[in-house]
Amino acid sequence: MSVRPTRARRARLVEAIMKVVTGACVALVIGTALFVLGKIVAAGLPGISLDFLFSKPGMGMRAGGIFPVIVGTLMLVALTAVLVLPLGIMAGIYLAEYAPRNLLTRIVRLSIANMAGVPSIVYGLFGLAVFVLLMHFGKSLLASALTLTCLTLPVVITSTEEALRQVPTDLRQAALALGATRWRAIYKVVLPAAAPGIVTGSILGLSRAAGETAPILVTGAAFFLPTLPNSVFSQYMSLPYHLYVLATQVPNVPPEITWGTAFVLVAGVSVVSMIAAAWRSVQRRKVKW
Amino acid sequence: MVMSAVLEEVAMEAPFSGTGRSRTYAEGAEEISGSFSLTDVSVAYGNETVIAGVDMLVPSRAVTALIGPSGCGKSTLLRCFNRMNDEIGNVRVGGTITLDGLDIYQKSIDPVDLRMRVGQVFQRPNPFPMSIYDNVAFGPRTQGIRKREELDAIIEDALRDAALWEEVQNHLKKHAFELSGGQQQRLCIARALATRPEVLLMDEPASALDPISTQQIEDTIAELKDRVTIVIVTHNMQQAARISDQTAFMLRESMDQPAHLVEVGDTKRMFTNPNDKRTESYITGRFG
Amino acid sequence: MKVTPTETAGQRLGRTTRRRAAESVVRVLIYAAGLLSIVILLAIAVFLFVEARRSIAEVGLGTMLTGTKWFPTGTPKIFGFLPLIIGSLMVTGVALVVFVPVGIGAAVYISEFSAGWLKEVTKTVIEFMAAVPSVVYGFLGVAVLIPWVKTAFGLTSGMTALTGGLVLGVMSLPTVISISEDALHAVPDALRQGSLALGNTRWQTAYKVVVPSASSGIFAGVMLGLGRAIGETMAVLMLTGNAAVIPTNIFESVRTMTGTIAAEMGEVVFGGLHYSVLFSVGLVLFGITFVINLAADLVLERQRKRWRR
Numbered sequence: 016m017s018v019r020p021t022r023a024r025r026a027r028l029v030e031a032i033m034k035v036v037t038g039a040c041v042a043l044v045i046g047t048a049l050f051v052l053g054k055i056v057a058a059g060l061p062g063i064s065l066d067f068l069f070s071k072p073g074m075g076m077r078a079g080g081i082f083p084v085i086v087g088t089l090m091l092v093a094l095t096a097v098l099v100l101p102l103g104i105m106a107g108i109y110l111a112e113y114a115p116r117n118l119l120t121r122i123v124r125l126s127i128a129n130m131a132g133v134p135s136i137v138y139g140l141f142g143l144a145v146f147v148l149l150m151h152f153g154k155s156l157l158a159s160a161l162t163l164t165c166l167t168l169p170v171v172i173t174s175t176e177e178a179l180r181q182v183p184t185d186l187r188q189a190a191l192a193l194g195a196t197r198w199r200a201i202y203k204v205v206l207p208a209a210a211p212g213i214v215t216g217s218i219l220g221l222s223r224a225a226g227e228t229a230p231i232l233v234t235g236a237a238f239f240l241p242t243l244p245n246s247v248f249s250q251y252m253s254l255p256y257h258l259y260v261l262a263t264q265v266p267n268v269p270p271e272i273t274w275g276t277a278f279v280l281v282a283g284v285s286v287v288s289m290i291a292a293a294w295r296s297v298q299r300r301k302v303k304w
Numbered sequence: 305m306v307m308s309a310v311l312e313e314v315a316m317e318a319p320f321s322g323t324g325r326s327r328t329y330a331e332g333a334e335e336i337s338g339s340f341s342l343t344d345v346s347v348a349y350g351n352e353t354v355i356a357g358v359d360m361l362v363p364s365r366a367v368t369a370l371i372g373p374s375g376c377g378k379s380t381l382l383r384c385f386n387r388m389n390d391e392i393g394n395v396r397v398g399g400t401i402t403l404d405g406l407d408i409y410q411k412s413i414d415p416v417d418l419r420m421r422v423g424q425v426f427q428r429p430n431p432f433p434m435s436i437y438d439n440v441a442f443g444p445r446t447q448g449i450r451k452r453e454e455l456d457a458i459i460e461d462a463l464r465d466a467a468l469w470e471e472v473q474n475h476l477k478k479h480a481f482e483l484s485g486g487q488q489q490r491l492c493i494a495r496a497l498a499t500r501p502e503v504l505l506m507d508e509p510a511s512a513l514d515p516i517s518t519q520q521i522e523d524t525i526a527e528l529k530d531r532v533t534i535v536i537v538t539h540n541m542q543q544a545a546r547i548s549d550q551t552a553f554m555l556r557e558s559m560d561q562p563a564h565l566v567e568v569g570d571t572k573r574m575f576t577n578p579n580d581k582r583t584e585s586y587i588t589g590r591f592g
Numbered sequence: 593m594k595v596t597p598t599e600t601a602g603q604r605l606g607r608t609t610r611r612r613a614a615e616s617v618v619r620v621l622i623y624a625a626g627l628l629s630i631v632i633l634l635a636i637a638v639f640l641f642v643e644a645r646r647s648i649a650e651v652g653l654g655t656m657l658t659g660t661k662w663f664p665t666g667t668p669k670i671f672g673f674l675p676l677i678i679g680s681l682m683v684t685g686v687a688l689v690v691f692v693p694v695g696i697g698a699a700v701y702i703s704e705f706s707a708g709w710l711k712e713v714t715k716t717v718i719e720f721m722a723a724v725p726s727v728v729y730g731f732l733g734v735a736v737l738i739p740w741v742k743t744a745f746g747l748t749s750g751m752t753a754l755t756g757g758l759v760l761g762v763m764s765l766p767t768v769i770s771i772s773e774d775a776l777h778a779v780p781d782a783l784r785q786g787s788l789a790l791g792n793t794r795w796q797t798a799y800k801v802v803v804p805s806a807s808s809g810i811f812a813g814v815m816l817g818l819g820r821a822i823g824e825t826m827a828v829l830m831l832t833g834n835a836a837v838i839p840t841n842i843f844e845s846v847r848t849m850t851g852t853i854a855a856e857m858g859e860v861v862f863g864g865l866h867y868s869v870l871f872s873v874g875l876v877l878f879g880i881t882f883v884i885n886l887a888a889d890l891v892l893e894r895q896r897k898r899w900r901r
């Protein structure tokens with residue numbers, strides 16, 4: 016009888032200590048994130064002006080703005096979206112609606128999971144060998160967009176499949192019972208119902224793609240270009256690569272230009288994808304079938 | 305010779321081709337169509353046979369109620385009528401089911417065509433996430449009807465038949481999810497009726513609804529039954545007695561043997577004077 | 593309203609055939625898209641190999657893998673991968689020391705101790721951390737961590753394996769935390785209640801019951817974090833100084849496999865030997881991450897099956 020309270024007290028003490036230790040881990044994570052965000056906002060915001068956003072870099076990128084850089088990034092992302100969305104959504108439909116439960120499907124899933132873990136620089140090598148050289152697209156928007164398509168595909172597939180699985184079977188059956196074919200039921204009923212999830216998942220994937228540097232480094236991003244790209248076979252400037260260049264390749268860049276570029280990149284990529292993620296979780300909770 | 309072969313082929317396709325038979329209720333009323341005949345029907349999920357040896361007739365333009373304890377295979381049998389079992393995977397249906405003499409499981413039959421003739425209403429209301437109008441228009445649009453006036457007319461008819469028109473005629477563009485549960489279920493009935501089916505399958509259509517909505521659904525069924533064949537699954541004995549003309553009682557006596565049909569017959573007779581002891585005890589609520 | 597009488601049998605039949613044809617076309621497209629991921633993954637392996645062939649033939653895989661010197665532009669050219677492989681492993685090792693304890697600790701706190709609102713906050717924070725591009729982490733490291741490492745450890749340069757590893761550790765945290773948290777979350781509450789009812793504290797429950805039950809998921813999270821760290825390019829390229837010498841401790845500059853490819857691909861002659869050697873580096877990298885990812889996925893699959901029962 017007398018042993019138990021001591022042991023219980025010790026257990027209580029260990030629990031308190033471990034709560035502090037694990038809590039400190041959470042605090043560390045949150046602190047790091049706040050530091051990243053705070054530093055970029057504090058140092059980057061002062062450099063932001065309409066002039067910065069809408070003018071060309073000058074004086075060896077040590078002055079002026081980042082207009083062509085922003086435009087190049089947007090063009091790259093748009094082209095990637097055009098390529099990856101149809102493929103990714105169709106593959107997601109395959110997994111959620113058509114795939115039989117067999118070895119082949121298992122291998123497809125394994126491949127998708129594995130693609131998500133392939134290093135981005137390896138995608139860069141692949142894009143260089145296949146799109147730039149073998150297909151003769153050269154270092155270009157198109158070669159980069161195709162490379163980013165491969166890289167983004169797993170994200171789009173996974174979120175499409177997940178969104179489709181949230182749609183109750185009832186709806187499919189109702190459509191089939193009305194004499195709709197399998198595809199009509201999917202296209203007219205299931206896909207629209209899953210659209211919010213697919214859209215936010217795709218935004219998440221595309222914004223990650225917008226922040227990638229390594230794959231575009233070897234497939235088409237330009238160090239500096241005086242003009243905007245005028246076709247999919249042009250080279251282009253891009254925010255993440257530009258930040259890399261400013262931070263490591265060009266000496267004596269005024270800090271507000273480098274930090275301003277970092278700010279625009281983080282605002283464009285991280286904030287957009289966070290809003291998408293938040294919206295998705297709200298949506299998930301709201302839609303009760 | 306050739307001519308007769310062609311004719312035979314046309315005749316085979318006839319029920320799906322629209323020749324000689326109108327989908328319009330008013331015109332089709334004098335024709336006898338929408339009757340099922342089941343011979344030795346069995347259903348297996350994988351290796352487990354859950355229903356066996358079902359023989360019955362489903363008369364045209366009447367309400368047939370399927371009753372039986374939970375898990376005896378009522379929904380499974382119902383899904384045989386419009387081949388929805390095909391969509392589940394690893395389901396085998398044996399025996400013969402004919403719709404107006406046509407074997408609906410023969411190779412040349414496209415289940416998609418069949419389902420335009422045999423509609424279904426599910427246990428839980430399942431409107432599509434779109435407007436009331438688009439919900440009801442789904443079936444006709446699937447059949448290729450695009451003209452606005454034509455669609456409008458079909459939708460009004462269907463909503464009237466489902467006793468929902470008065471309530472929604474001014475809100476057709478409203479999202480279907482804004483309707484109450486009972487209204488949603490009547491919308492689903494309207495949606496099924498808009499394809500002009502000859503048969504309407506209903507799987508416990510009122511079990512998720514309040515008494516008033518249930519009453520409305522039952523009224524709708526009474527309205528419809530002289531124009532369309534109805535097969536309804538219900539757990540509610542009073543409901544079966546009130547609305548059906550014929551009742552079929554299914555029972556699975558133990559888990560290691562499949563369910564079978566204990567008794568089929570005129571509802572009044574079955575509820576007053578059942579032939580089988582098991583029917584009597586089920587109806588009077590002694591088991592199930 | 594007449595729906596069908598205006599149509600002939602032939603017309604409706606025609607529609608059925610057309611509908612069937614359309615349905616099969618769609619089906620073919622969808623199956624093709626479904627199989628695309630297998631094709632791409634295979635294509636990556638095949639093309640890495642095709643481009644690496646020349647270096648394998650001229651230098652030899654064994655020579656490259658065991659060579660201790662990386663001197664690609666000198667005379668003679670020397671292509672030994674060991675400095676790069678050891679550089680990658682050292683940076684990853686530092687990252688591992690950061691993200692394993694912090695990541696698992698945070699996941700345990702979030703799943704076992706934290707209030708609902710904190711869960712939401714940490715979820716958002718983790719999403720933010722995952723969304724920040726790696727070049728931004730690299731840039732912050734250049735601006736903040738390099739000077740700090742230099743003064744804190746009294747070094748001549750702040751570009752070290754330690755610097756890169758610390759940043760990689762932070763970058764891998766979101767992966768580790770979210771997958772571990774999922775695994776902990778998947779443990780049925782009944783197990784927790786059973787343990788609490790036996791008089792265990794929440795920590796004892798977490799330590800003795802929940803974490804062991806979720807161990808395979810946590811392991812998978814660590815593996816995926818590891819994969820992310822080994823494959824990460826920009827941050828290490830910007831932070832480790834890129835000296836291609838076998839390092840002896842974490843305060844030295846290192847050159848990783850990823851950094852080498854990124855830094856040197858811009859200067860090589862396409863199709864040349866150096867180009868081909870870089871593809872061999874890529875092939876090694878692909879092989880390592882492939883094995884890691886496969887292991888993680890198999891473990892995750894087993895865990896999924898476990899709780900489905």
Ligand SMILES: Nc1ncnc2c1ncn2[C@@H]1O[C@H](COP(=O)(O)OP(=O)(O)OP(=O)(O)O)[C@@H](O)[C@H]1O
Nearest residue numbers: 349354372373374375376377378379380381392539
């Ligand atoms: N998709 C399926 N796969 C395997 N077995 C099934 C499936 N659907 C139903 N069953 C089995 O078939 C039997 C009959 O099921 P069914 O749903 O037809 O019963 P029911 O009479 O409609 O029951 P309830 O009154 O509860 O709706 C049950 O034993 C059930 O376990």
Ligand SMILES: [Mg+2]
Nearest residue numbers: 378379380507
């Ligand atoms: Mg049922």
